[in-house]
Amino acid sequence: MTDHSGKIFPVPTPETAPYWQGCHEHELRLQHCRGCGQYQFYPRIICSGCMGDDLQWVAVSGVGEVLSFTLVRRAVSAAYSSEVPYVVALIQLREGPTMMSNVVECDPESVAVGMPVTVLFEDWSDAVSIPKFRPRLTGGE
Amino acid sequence: MESLRGKVAIVGAADTQVGIVPELGATQLCIDAVRRVLDDAGIGKDQVDGLVTCNSMAEPYMYHAEAMAEYLQIFPRYCISVGAGGGTTFSILHHVASAIVTGLCDTVVISMADSLRSGLSREQALLMQSATGHAQFEQPYGATVPAYYALIARAHMARYGTTQEQFARIAVACRKHASLNPSAQMRDLITVEDVVNSRMIADPLHLLDCSLVSDGGSAVILTSAERAKDFPHPPVYLLGVGEGHGHEHISQAQSLTTSAAVESGQRAYAMAGLGPADMDFAQLYDCFTPTVLLELEDLGFCEKGEGGAFVESGAIELGGVLPVNTHGGLLSHCHPGNPGSMFALTETVMQLRAQAGERQVAGAEVAMVHGQGGIMSSHTSLILGRENA
Numbered sequence: 367m368t369d370h371s372g373k374i375f376p377v378p379t380p381e382t383a384p385y386w387q388g389c390h391e392h393e394l395r396l397q398h399c400r401g402c403g404q405y406q407f408y409p410r411i412i413c414s415g416c417m418g419d420d421l422q423w424v425a426v427s428g429v430g431e432v433l434s435f436t437l438v439r440r441a442v443s444a445a446y447s448s449e450v451p452y453v454v455a456l457i458q459l460r461e462g463p464t465m466m467s468n469v470v471e472c473d474p475e476s477v478a479v480g481m482p483v484t485v486l487f488e489d490w491s492d493a494v495s496i497p498k499f500r501p502r503l504t505g506g507e
Numbered sequence: 508m509e510s511l512r513g514k515v516a517i518v519g520a521a522d523t524q525v526g527i528v529p530e531l532g533a534t535q536l537c538i539d540a541v542r543r544v545l546d547d548a549g550i551g552k553d554q555v556d557g558l559v560t561c562n563s564m565a566e567p568y569m570y571h572a573e574a575m576a577e578y579l580q581i582f583p584r585y586c587i588s589v590g591a592g593g594g595t596t597f598s599i600l601h602h603v604a605s606a607i608v609t610g611l612c613d614t615v616v617i618s619m620a621d622s623l624r625s626g627l628s629r630e631q632a633l634l635m636q637s638a639t640g641h642a643q644f645e646q647p648y649g650a651t652v653p654a655y656y657a658l659i660a661r662a663h664m665a666r667y668g669t670t671q672e673q674f675a676r677i678a679v680a681c682r683k684h685a686s687l688n689p690s691a692q693m694r695d696l697i698t699v700e701d702v703v704n705s706r707m708i709a710d711p712l713h714l715l716d717c718s719l720v721s722d723g724g725s726a727v728i729l730t731s732a733e734r735a736k737d738f739p740h741p742p743v744y745l746l747g748v749g750e751g752h753g754h755e756h757i758s759q760a761q762s763l764t765t766s767a768a769v770e771s772g773q774r775a776y777a778m779a780g781l782g783p784a785d786m787d788f789a790q791l792y793d794c795f796t797p798t799v800l801l802e803l804e805d806l807g808f809c810e811k812g813e814g815g816a817f818v819e820s821g822a823i824e825l826g827g828v829l830p831v832n833t834h835g836g837l838l839s840h841c842h843p844g845n846p847g848s849m850f851a852l853t854e855t856v857m858q859l860r861a862q863a864g865e866r867q868v869a870g871a872e873v874a875m876v877h878g879q880g881g882i883m884s885s886h887t888s889l890i891l892g893r894e895n896a
Contacts, residue, residue: 374646374647374649376643376644407644433662434662436658437710438649438651438709439708440653440709441649442633442646442649443649452649454649454658456757466641466645466648466650466757468648480665496647
């Protein structure tokens with residue numbers, strides 16, 4: 367496992383634990399509201415669409431597209447310095463919600479707005495895996 | 508609903524020395540700003556019955572305004588410290604105006620200061636500011652504050668064809684204005700080429716697209732329009748104010764290319780009974796160059812998507828149709844963090860008093876002052892004027 371010590375690790379709360387457990391199992395899960403049908407991210411105790419609380423954790427496609435991106439050349443801290451330039455992007459998931467992530471496994475210079483991407487998981491420790499995205503080949507899906 | 512229009516005025520405005528000021532800590536800068544603003548308004552501290560501050564990153568207090576009141580040995584009846592990202596600096600002015608009109612207090616000092624440059628290491632400042640990102644869903648990805656704003660810039664480029672050179676024009680205009688301001692931290696003229704050839708921080712933002720890291724403090728005094736006539740300088744009246752709140756985290760933004768400045772601007776214009784064409788100049792929050800471009804569009808100074816062409820025309824430079832950030836802005840005057848917006852306010856007062864020296868906008872009567880905080884998250888628009896009519 368690559369050394370990720372010193373990075374900013376997420377600390378799950380009761381509200382977000384099912385999400386991080388999904389990541390741990392390498393499965394992207396979102397909350398889906400059985401009342402109004404909305405998917406939401408980040409996790410909440412209420413549906414931000416209808417204020418209902420009939421929320422169900424479901425596995426989602428893990429595919430989406432790059433809404434916007436940047437190449438970070440001045441890392442936030444030393445733990446991230448070895449990866450510069452790294453891509454910080456907003457990914458709009460097929461199910462609707464947008465999440466921040468890194469686009470990896472490609473030339474950072476090749477990333478573009480609208481690029482189709484698919485999720486993968488980076489294991490930072492035995493307990494914590496982080497969802498990231500890589501370019502998705504389209505056409506043969 | 509009763510309108511605040513014309514009911515409150517700014518009767519004092521002053522800045523401390525800004526830039527690199529290691530001899531004063533954040534607390535002393537805040538107090539120095541109070542001392543200077545009392546001098547400007549020609550009153551003693553015993554006449555102050557309201558105090559508003561923002562907390563300092565370099566020298567935080569649990570209850571900052573109480574600590575400053577104690578230091579000053581004043582005993583106000585209205586005393587509050589606010590978070591004061593760029594937008595809340597002005598939203599608290601909105602609240603103070605309401606407090607004066609409803610009789611909570613009469614004469615309020617708003618003083619904000621920090622020493623990001625001398626009181627924190629570069630690494631500390633970078634990390635503290637990056638903490639604006641969501642702890643679980645943004646920060647782990649190694650994003651920096653420039654990166655968050657770069658996401659906005661890139662989205663605007665992709666949607667409207669805006670170019671890096673157009674963003675650079677904003678930095679060039681601010682520097683041109685700073686060159687005319689003896690107080691500004693950075694006064695050497697720069698070109699578009701200098702900006703796009705400066706070190707890339709987070710594509711498409713170069714070093715010179717980013718605001719400064721500074722020490723400094725700034726203060727204003729607000730009172731009722733009736734009392735305002737008793738002060739030595741001509742009052743500057745609050746004609747309109749409005750807020751808009753879109754999100755906290757950029758990954759939750761409804762839109763990357765249109766902000767809640769649309770709502771804050773509309774609310775301020777409606778209160779003032781004025782529109783964008785009535786503004787003689789504008790101070791627009793410029794932590795990074797793209798914010799100015801979005802604000803020009805969202806506040807109605809040009810059409811959505813036309814911000815690039817607008818700045819390229821020279822419109823925002825002194826002598827143009829809408830001089831922007833006449834003091835040099837956060838990009839070239841100074842940016843001590845939370846207090847950053849305050850300098851746009853004091854500059855507006857100087858312009859409307861016709862005391863802005865070489866950078867004076869001739870005949871300036873009405874101005875738009877806009878602050879945003881977070882990552883294009885919270886917005887407050889102020890319309891200030893020299894006449895209460």
